[in-house]
Amino acid sequence: MHGHGEYIWADGIKYEGDFVSNALMGHGTYSWTDGSTYEGEVCYGIRHGIGTYKCAKTSSVYKGQWYRGKRHGKGTIYYSQGVASWYEGDWENNCREGWGMRCYPSGNIYQGQWKNNVQHGEGTMRWIQLGQQYSGQWVNGVQHGHGTHTWFLRRVPGSQYPLRNEYKGEFVQGLRHGQGTFSYASGAVYSGEWNHNKKHGQGKFIFKNGRIFEGEFINDRMAEFPAFFIDGTKTPDLSGIRTHSPPSDGSKAKKSGGTASLLGPDIALSIETLLNQFPEAQRDQELRQVEFAIMRHITLLRMIYSFYGSLGHDHSPDNTFLLTRLQFWRFLKDCGVHLHGITLVQMDRLIDEKLHSPFSTMLLRQCLSYIVIAAYHIYHKDTRTSKNVLVECFSKLMKQNIIPNAKNVKGPLFCHHLRAVIGLNYIDRCWEIYQVFCKANNTTLSNQTMTARHFIWMLKDLGLLDSELTTTRMLEILSSENPAIYNSAHGNLDLEVGSLVIFAHLPSLTHELE
Template sequence: MKAAAEVLGNERGNEETFPAADMEEKPGGAESFGSSPESRFSSPERAAEALQGGSDSEEETRSQDIYQLPDITCLNIQTYEGATRDGRFHGEGVASFQGGHEYQGHFSEGLMDGPGTFTQADGVKYEGEFVWNVPSGQGTFTWPDGSTYVGEVYRGLRQGMGTYKCAKSGVSYRGQWHRGKRHGKGTVYYNEDKTSWYEGDWVMNEREGRGERGYPSGNVYIGEWRNNQRHGEGTMTWMKVEQQYVGNWQHGVQHGVGTHIWFLKRVNGSQYAQSNQYKGDFFEGRRHGKGTFYYAGGATYTGEWRSDKKHGQGKLTARSGRVFECEFDDDLLIASLNEDRAPTPLGAPPLLESDSSILGPHMALNIEGILDKIPERDRETERKQVECAVLSQHLELRLIFGFYSRLGRSYPPDNIFLLSRLQFWRLLKDCKVHHHGVTLAQMDRFIREEAGLTETHSPFTSMQLHEFLTGLVIVAYYIYRKDMASQKHCLAACLSRLMTDDILPNARNVKGFLFRRPELTAEALKNANRCWEIFDHFCRLYGAHRDLPSMTCRQLLWMFKDLRLFDHQLTTASLLELITAENGGCTKQPSCVELEIVFLEFFEVLLGCAELKFQQVPDALGQGLVQITSHSRTTENSPDVEAYEKQVEEKGNVQDMGDEEVQNQDLMSPQLAENFQEHEDVNISGTGPRDQVQSKSLAVQRFFNDCFFPAVDHHWLVTMQMEITQEVHDGKEFQCRENSS
């Protein structure tokens, strides 16, 4: 039970330092509505009170009298001036009634009928259409204080579409009415600043159905309502405390099954998790029943809850994967069912026993997929051996992880980084791991399949240290397993080979266009998100792997052709050189056109194009890479290249752009630090003076803003117009066939 208590002791702060799950917004009485019957001409104060749900109770509001328009048929006319016919008022006229009321407008057969204005003695005025002495049609109510209703009226009541505004309180409602009450779809603002509002369904003056409620604090509820209360499925977001609840509600509080999330205030790239979460049963606003709590530190608890506390039997899973069956009493750990130990309170947990993994939770490997390929009797030995191999290199691996996680990044407040997929790819390319006949896209696929990762190809997906180590073990296994003379301790041998031959000799010697010069990285990364959207779109258009966006070199050439980017400076041959510059295994460019590329390679090709089109930079790719200029091509007279250029030129434009949504991962967007700190240990050769840096930065800006992005926008616009034209044409053909048949 010591181990279980230690896990809970480490995570307890994450669970206890946040407000209770039943916290909700109750802003100054504006949450509930009075439902007093609204008749023909109610006072603006009472109308506003009904809309606001003031301090009075619902019963008190119902019992209050409201002003009504006197029945015109019961009024005695004192004077009349106007047209008559057959002794009756007929045509335009002005009538004065006993009590000081007045009507000016159209009469028909002695009745107010048609457009007119009726003014009560107390100043309440109706201007609009009348039908047989009754306001009906389009009209405007105006109260002495300036409050108004403009909209449809039926038999003296607000009915149909209309807008009510209270001059004193600033309350307003625009939407549907029925028999003088809000009914149907409508929006109400409870204050003049419009920071407190409700938009959605109404039933006889009450919020009922589906609607969105915004509060002055910025909190928002979106979901179902009944009797003016949150009831049914809904999502409540508390902005100031950064919490959210998604699930069932009953009578205004969380009740049923739902998920409560506590978002942590951490910058992108920090090692800390982004949220604590509870998923499970709620009862009257509290965690109660069966549920799972996902702690920010990586542990989880699944089991029984009572009044927001762990109570009963449950299962605690450490971040390393170790599972403890526990029993709790009022949040106190009283027994660990798979350990024979005395009860231990959570307040002072003892030290954690040694875990099944010798690496600890922060370095634990997720290699179950690979271990399944090994005979069961050897799996535990293989795990221990590869963990020992990792442990023997852990200092160097941590340094490499930290070095690459800082490329192109500013320093966060906690000085702790996560490695992005973009940086991980750069490490693999710097270490020439892709020279073993396995592309970065294939490596991503292996990692995804064996480690169960998602969104592997997203360039901004974060990797923690244990995920980084897991990725290296998986890559090493697929590259070197066939070279091993013995299958005994295969995983450890493969990892040691990868470290000795590839990682240690080459790591931290940064190449490529993106990260090699820190002073240019920030400018380049400003375009990363937009380029990722474009890459993802064309991958979905061209690629066969819909779940893992990828693009072949051939498809990249097609894209450049479709976007009309080729010219006398940027040719097919020079683009092929850019694509294959770091692929040491490709001696002939046309033989590499089917190789898959990931976003890093795509983005660095674009950066290479920027230098190629807007300035001649012979040292673009770094030490030992192919040099390219706009006037000198190493394969100018190559028949293979010329033949492939012709093939690309003959390829038609891609027209069917598809309609899939671009999925732009934003888990760790590039942080373009204005206070960027240069990495002194990056091997930078050929760094020019300040004006050369400015020239390169300007080249990047011009390429993306004046060339690449406009070309993409134009291509998408033309494609959309062509699709619309084709749809119209197909529709006409279909109509013709229907008519002929």
């Protein structure tokens, strides 16, 4: 038999392909009676080289290299017809061995080294639905050696940053055992000895308020204060973890009224001062309805938070940023909040009853709370009913201000990325100057803000005004975003101007001087 042909055994197995001197050699196709098939290279009747095997009984499909009838080399196997379960990587004698990636039916993914069909060596396992990840050393399918296990408490596109619990240190048979550091999402940190997933031995605990306890721990508690529950935190259990991970303790944050927030503990609103303006029987309903409204727009609001938080930053280690007051004011101004008869300085007082440094940061939940407060003060006089006032105001702000205008950055500072990155290098010094001139005021706003008139006086004192950069030209620059300050018909130099106005127009001022 030599050339192309077909051979059928008595038991029904069929081969069709190349023959060389009576040997099955070259490229061919095997068909078994149960429906299984192999198509690829063969050597003396054995699968050898590149080929594809389809198993009718298990619905699995292997595509890759073969050596003397066994999966050996590089190859991919799909364990089911839906291709939701597969492995791609190295093989040795029909076993996963070397480097490879395994996707499990649950969606969990392991990527790393293998030996005898189990995780062994360096690798990373991601439990998708549980929001957990382990990256480090494995021995016979279990975390063993040095590694990092992370519990992502929040990983939503557009969120301000990935909140997480994280342990870095030694593992023994899947348990935290030996030396390691656990960083809590609250900001607390424990560094020291572990025994079977519990803090045990000498260690140091840094509380979220900065206080430090250093000493002996026994069975997850401080030996000197065994009844003291540390910071309300609990390290997740890892016992028995292999290709799955136990859920977290399931605790939920509560609001002051005792009812769980619809938005979850990470973005629960803090608008008690605003709610106190409503009758007590109406407060829960007001809060609940505005939470529903926020949930409908939460994806957009997260994206807006992330977008404005990145303005003026060249890069971040994890590409996430916290929103500063300066960036939040830019967001409000882009949305035209200041065109409703309330200046940004007045809005800042309404939001928090005091003025803050432009560099102070806020979490997403604070940002959402401030948006609700701003919406109320802008639109509460236009509400048609006495019920669900907050949701009506918030919806108006979203529809008329935020949705049409957010992320359309105006002003001369943040609209050019490179200019903002360079300009923010000098903003600390600008803030110092701003504060000095505010303190020099003899008005009731002393030590807080300056008016447009004071700003012009400051430029004159600094010798920046001349025949080309005149007072009129400077007022035209200031009024580019707020016509109430100056136009051809009238002007109001007594309007307060916050630090955003000052900082935002410094590039324009520099351009005029050059």
